[in-house]
Amino acid sequence: MNGFRNFMTGRYGTDQLTIALLVAGMILTFIGNAFDLYFLIMLTNAIFLACAYRTMSKNILARQKENYKFLQYWNPIKSWGVNKYNILKSSRNYKYFKCPNCKQELRVPRGKGKIAVSCKKCNMKFIQNS
Ligand SMILES: [Zn+2]
Structure with missing residues:
Protein backbone atom coordinates (compact mmCIF):
# COMPACT_ATOMS: atom_id res chain seq x y z
CA MET A 1 0.00 0.00 0.00
CA SER A 91 -45.55 17.09 -2.60
CA ARG A 92 -47.68 15.23 -0.04
CA ASN A 93 -47.58 18.22 2.33
CA TYR A 94 -47.26 21.11 -0.14
CA LYS A 95 -48.94 22.10 -3.37
CA TYR A 96 -46.59 23.60 -5.98
CA PHE A 97 -47.67 26.04 -8.68
CA LYS A 98 -46.31 28.92 -10.72
CA CYS A 99 -47.14 32.59 -10.21
CA PRO A 100 -49.56 33.62 -13.00
CA ASN A 101 -47.68 36.90 -13.45
CA CYS A 102 -43.93 36.09 -13.30
CA LYS A 103 -43.90 32.24 -13.43
CA GLN A 104 -41.98 32.05 -10.12
CA GLU A 105 -42.44 28.62 -8.54
CA LEU A 106 -44.46 28.91 -5.29
CA ARG A 107 -45.78 26.45 -2.75
CA VAL A 108 -48.62 26.44 -0.21
CA PRO A 109 -49.48 23.87 2.48
CA ARG A 110 -52.04 21.34 1.27
CA GLY A 111 -55.59 21.05 2.61
CA LYS A 112 -56.15 24.68 3.70
CA GLY A 113 -58.91 25.44 1.17
CA LYS A 114 -58.81 28.67 -0.87
CA ILE A 115 -56.06 30.94 0.46
CA ALA A 116 -54.70 34.35 -0.47
CA VAL A 117 -51.17 34.06 -1.87
CA SER A 118 -48.74 36.87 -2.52
CA CYS A 119 -45.81 36.16 -4.80
CA LYS A 120 -42.40 36.72 -3.17
CA LYS A 121 -40.87 37.88 -6.43
CA CYS A 122 -43.40 40.27 -7.98
CA ASN A 123 -45.74 40.84 -4.96
CA MET A 124 -48.86 39.97 -7.02
CA LYS A 125 -51.75 38.82 -4.81
CA PHE A 126 -54.15 36.09 -5.95
CA ILE A 127 -56.44 33.37 -4.62
CA GLN A 128 -55.10 29.80 -4.87
CA ASN A 129 -56.83 26.53 -4.05
CA SER A 130 -54.62 24.50 -1.74
ZN1 LIG B 1 -44.85 36.51 -9.29
Missing part, protein backbone atom coordinates in the same frame (compact mmCIF):
# COMPACT_ATOMS: atom_id res chain seq x y z
CA ASN A 2 2.92 2.33 0.74
CA GLY A 3 4.25 1.84 -2.78
CA PHE A 4 0.93 2.92 -4.25
CA ARG A 5 0.89 5.97 -1.97
CA ASN A 6 4.36 6.94 -3.16
CA PHE A 7 3.26 6.39 -6.77
CA MET A 8 0.23 8.67 -6.36
CA THR A 9 2.19 11.47 -4.63
CA GLY A 10 2.03 14.60 -6.79
CA ARG A 11 -0.60 13.09 -9.07
CA TYR A 12 -4.08 14.48 -9.59
CA GLY A 13 -6.36 11.65 -8.39
CA THR A 14 -10.09 11.54 -9.00
CA ASP A 15 -12.59 14.37 -9.24
CA GLN A 16 -16.19 14.89 -10.36
CA LEU A 17 -15.29 14.82 -14.08
CA THR A 18 -13.43 11.51 -13.74
CA ILE A 19 -16.38 9.97 -11.87
CA ALA A 20 -18.83 11.31 -14.49
CA LEU A 21 -16.66 9.85 -17.27
CA LEU A 22 -16.52 6.49 -15.46
CA VAL A 23 -20.33 6.41 -15.06
CA ALA A 24 -20.85 7.45 -18.69
CA GLY A 25 -18.31 4.82 -19.78
CA MET A 26 -20.10 2.11 -17.80
CA ILE A 27 -23.49 3.06 -19.28
CA LEU A 28 -22.03 3.12 -22.82
CA THR A 29 -20.31 -0.24 -22.21
CA PHE A 30 -23.65 -1.71 -21.15
CA ILE A 31 -25.40 -0.31 -24.25
CA GLY A 32 -22.53 -1.36 -26.53
CA ASN A 33 -22.58 -4.92 -25.22
CA ALA A 34 -26.38 -5.16 -25.29
CA PHE A 35 -26.57 -4.13 -28.97
CA ASP A 36 -23.15 -5.44 -30.16
CA LEU A 37 -21.96 -1.98 -31.15
CA TYR A 38 -18.22 -2.41 -31.64
CA PHE A 39 -17.44 1.30 -32.11
CA LEU A 40 -19.22 2.11 -28.81
CA ILE A 41 -17.07 -0.41 -26.94
CA MET A 42 -13.94 1.15 -28.53
CA LEU A 43 -15.20 4.59 -27.45
CA THR A 44 -15.66 3.41 -23.87
CA ASN A 45 -12.08 2.07 -23.89
CA ALA A 46 -10.93 5.57 -24.89
CA ILE A 47 -13.06 7.05 -22.08
CA PHE A 48 -11.56 4.67 -19.50
CA LEU A 49 -8.04 5.48 -20.77
CA ALA A 50 -8.84 9.20 -20.37
CA CYS A 51 -9.98 8.50 -16.78
CA ALA A 52 -6.72 6.68 -16.01
CA TYR A 53 -4.71 9.49 -17.65
CA ARG A 54 -6.53 12.18 -15.64
CA THR A 55 -6.08 10.26 -12.37
CA MET A 56 -2.34 9.67 -12.93
CA SER A 57 -1.66 13.12 -14.40
CA LYS A 58 0.92 15.37 -12.73
CA ASN A 59 -0.41 18.48 -14.50
CA ILE A 60 -2.80 19.29 -11.68
CA LEU A 61 -3.67 22.81 -12.87
CA ALA A 62 -4.83 21.59 -16.29
CA ARG A 63 -6.95 18.81 -14.71
CA GLN A 64 -8.51 21.34 -12.28
CA LYS A 65 -9.39 23.62 -15.23
CA GLU A 66 -11.08 20.69 -17.04
CA ASN A 67 -13.03 19.81 -13.90
CA TYR A 68 -14.04 23.47 -13.44
CA LYS A 69 -15.37 23.62 -17.02
CA PHE A 70 -17.30 20.39 -16.43
CA LEU A 71 -18.80 21.70 -13.17
CA GLN A 72 -20.00 24.87 -14.93
CA TYR A 73 -22.33 22.61 -16.96
CA TRP A 74 -22.96 19.93 -14.35
CA ASN A 75 -23.89 22.05 -11.30
CA PRO A 76 -27.04 23.65 -12.87
CA ILE A 77 -28.21 20.18 -13.97
CA LYS A 78 -27.52 18.77 -10.51
CA SER A 79 -29.34 21.58 -8.68
CA TRP A 80 -32.32 21.23 -11.06
CA GLY A 81 -32.45 17.51 -10.26
CA VAL A 82 -32.14 18.09 -6.50
CA ASN A 83 -34.90 20.74 -6.69
CA LYS A 84 -37.24 18.37 -8.56
CA TYR A 85 -36.46 15.59 -6.08
CA ASN A 86 -37.27 17.86 -3.12
CA ILE A 87 -40.57 18.90 -4.76
CA LEU A 88 -41.47 15.23 -5.28
CA LYS A 89 -40.53 14.39 -1.68
CA SER A 90 -42.62 17.19 -0.15
